Amino acid sequence: MVSxxxxxxxxxxxxxxxxxxxxPNQQLLPLSAKVIDHDFLEIGGCDVxxxxxxxxxxxxxxxxxxxxxxxxxxxDAFNKYYKGHSQVLYASKAWNCLAVCAIVASEGLGIDVVSxxxxxxxxxxxxxxxxxxxxGNNKSHHELMFAVETxxxxxxxxxxxLKTLVAILLExxxxxxxxxxxxxxxxxxxxxxxxxxxxxxxxxDSKFGFDPNDLPEVFSFVSQxxxxxxxxxxxxxxxxxxxxxxxxxxxxxxxxxxxxxxxYNLELAELNVGGGLGIKYTESDDPPSIExxxxxxxxxxxxxxxxxxxxxxxxxxEPGRSLIAxxxxxxxxxxxxxxxxxxxxxxxxxxxxxxxxxxxxYQSVYRAVVAxxxxxxxxxxxxxxxxxxxxxxxxxxxxxxxxTEPGDVLVVMTTGAYNYSMASNYNRLPRPAAVLVAxxxxxxxxxxxxxxxxIRQDCLPERLK
Ligand code: PLP
Numbered sequence: 001m002v003s004x005x006x007x008x009x010x011x012x013x014x015x016x017x018x019x020x021x022x023x024p025n026q027q028l029l030p031l032s033a034k035v036i037d038h039d040f041l042e043i044g045g046c047d048v049x050x051x052x053x054x055x056x057x058x059x060x061x062x063x064x065x066x067x068x069x070x071x072x073x074x075x076d077a078f079n080k081y082y083k084g085h086s087q088v089l090y091a092s093k094a095w096n097c098l099a100v101c102a103i104v105a106s107e108g109l110g111i112d113v114v115s116x117x118x119x120x121x122x123x124x125x126x127x128x129x130x131x132x133x134x135x136g137n138n139k140s141h142h143e144l145m146f147a148v149e150t151x152x153x154x155x156x157x158x159x160x161x162l163k164t165l166v167a168i169l170l171e172x173x174x175x176x177x178x179x180x181x182x183x184x185x186x187x188x189x190x191x192x193x194x195x196x197x198x199x200x201x202x203x204x205d206s207k208f209g210f211d212p213n214d215l216p217e218v219f220s221f222v223s224q225x226x227x228x229x230x231x232x233x234x235x236x237x238x239x240x241x242x243x244x245x246x247x248x249x250x251x252x253x254x255x256x257x258x259x260x261x262x263x264y265n266l267e268l269a270e271l272n273v274g275g276g277l278g279i280k281y282t283e284s285d286d287p288p289s290i291e292x293x294x295x296x297x298x299x300x301x302x303x304x305x306x307x308x309x310x311x312x313x314x315x316x317x318e319p320g321r322s323l324i325a326x327x328x329x330x331x332x333x334x335x336x337x338x339x340x341x342x343x344x345x346x347x348x349x350x351x352x353x354x355x356x357x358x359x360x361x362y363q364s365v366y367r368a369v370v371a372x373x374x375x376x377x378x379x380x381x382x383x384x385x386x387x388x389x390x391x392x393x394x395x396x397x398x399x400x401x402x403x404t405e406p407g408d409v410l411v412v413m414t415t416g417a418y419n420y421s422m423a424s425n426y427n428r429l430p431r432p433a434a435v436l437v438a439x440x441x442x443x444x445x446x447x448x449x450x451x452x453x454x455i456r457q458d459c460l461p462e463r464l465k
Contacts (some may be wrong), residue, residue, distance in 0.1 A: 021373045023289030024070040025279040025322040026365055026443045028413050030063030030329065032437075041371040041411060044437025048331055048371040051435060056350035056448055057333040057409070060420055060434035062095075064103065066327035070290060071107035074319060077294035083302060084312030091275045091320030092118055094417040099436055099445035100324065101125030111319040112275075113152075118142040123150060133184070133234075133272070133318070137208050146167055153182040155234050155272075157209055162221065176197070179321055180229040184272060185222070187212050189235045189253045191246050191276075209235065216259065217335025219264040232313060233257045239321060240385060242287045247273060250365040251297050255304040257315060272316035273297055280326045281414050282365055321417040328416020330355060330432070331371060334408045335387070346381045347401070349410055352386015353393045354426040356412065356419045358394050364424065369401055371409040376402030388427050399425060428454050 022030060034042045041048045044063050052059055078086035090104040092110045092157045102125045110131030123131055125391060132152035136143065144165055148155050156162050169181065188209040211217050222230045237250055261268045278287040297317065305312050331348035339345040342462050358364040368384060370376070378400040386393035395412060423431050430449030435442045
């Protein structure tokens with residue numbers, strides 16, 4: 001049977017910055033994707049093949065409409081379904097750079113950062129420190145100092161960090177001794193969910209967060225620290241989750257922590273349920289919509305608080321993948337092909353595990369289209385190989401494509417999350433450029449690395465010259 005791509009073409013004339021009536025995490029292509037002149041993929045009003053000619057290959061392309069729509073859907077759902085205050089944070093590990101931080105800030109979101117580098121980027125992009133939350137299970141002394149100086153909230157992960165933080169505060173000058181530092185406590189909720197073991201974090205055997213059995217001791221310790229203002233609790237159970245029940249269970253468990261804290265005179269007013277909503281990477285993935293997921297959490301927190309007679313906490317969540325993944329695609333240029341009769345055909349692109357390490361790390365599955373042959377019949381089943389010196393550098397196994405030739409532009413979909421942010425220079429490949437597209441305009445948001453960039457940090461000792 002000859003099939004063609006299941007491309008969802010948007011009605012023409014979409015309105016920039018309007019809320020499109022679909023949840024981005026349930027789509028394969030960015031919301032602004034269209035097929036023009038029968039064959040050509042356009043995103044944000046820009047022809048993808050032309051973008052590659054203009055900005056080079058490989059190229060990360062980010063659709064502003066999709067990202068803003070996801071931000072708005074999260075924000076609006078929490079406003080609609082939660083009677084108390086709420087704040088959606090963007091988990092910027094998914095894709096942290098100035099432009100992305102600036103977009104989410106302009107949509108009213110806060111940000112979750114996990115390192116000094118991410119914190120620095122968020123601040124430079126103009127994110128207000130009172131909307132920044134610093135995570136991490138081994139924050140360095142320097143990172144803690146940086147967070148204290150900027151006034152962001154520190155999500156304390158473990159005893160070592162708690163005690164280091166107290167020591168840092170003791171060392172501060174006298175004039176700073178009156179200042180309180182906002183912290184949250186990250187706890188491991190002991191909730192199992194069905195996702196890849198590397199991206200599962202809420203079960204008890206996790207490197208993240210305090211053991212809930214330590215709760216009395218942690219609350220007691222924190223309540224005695226005059227410089228620490230403990231505002232709430234945080235937990236994150238994992239990523240790429242399709243079920244709603246684990247997050248419902250999580251929210252219920254977390255409300256109990258708020259109740260327990262009262263025994264230690266801690267009035268915890270914030271509850272952060274983390275991120276984790278899954279996205280559609282393939283046709284068979286069926287995640288709940290952003291609105292459905294948000295509603296489920298809001299309702300549980302409200303119900304359990306009512307049962308326990310507790311005031312509603314400020315409710316936070318911190319999605320990463322579901323906010324940014326679908327807005328991003330990666331465009332590559334097809335090069336060599338190798339056919340092994342009766343076994344398989346390898347079609348090779350000009351990138352691979354250095355710009356998208358997820359297939360080799362998590363066995364993640366992606367879908368791809370040929371941007372200049374969108375209506376051609378899908379007659380070939382091929383394995384898309386990367387160009388790295390590694391047999392495992394396979395981007396997609398057994399993908400259905402039209403007949404391709406060198407120079408065709410292959411687009412891998414849903415690469416906005418954990419691609420650029422996990423990219424490396426393996427084999428000394430320069431990292432690709434990234435462009436933000438909207439309304440027919442493409443703006444560079446990350447420059448392509450050069451060979452000079454590749455050796456920038458190298459040092460050649462005198463005696464080797
Ligand atoms: N919050 C924390 C603490 C995380 O570790 C992660 C992902 O690893 C996220 C939020 C974002 O998760 P996701 O991208 O699945 O929404």
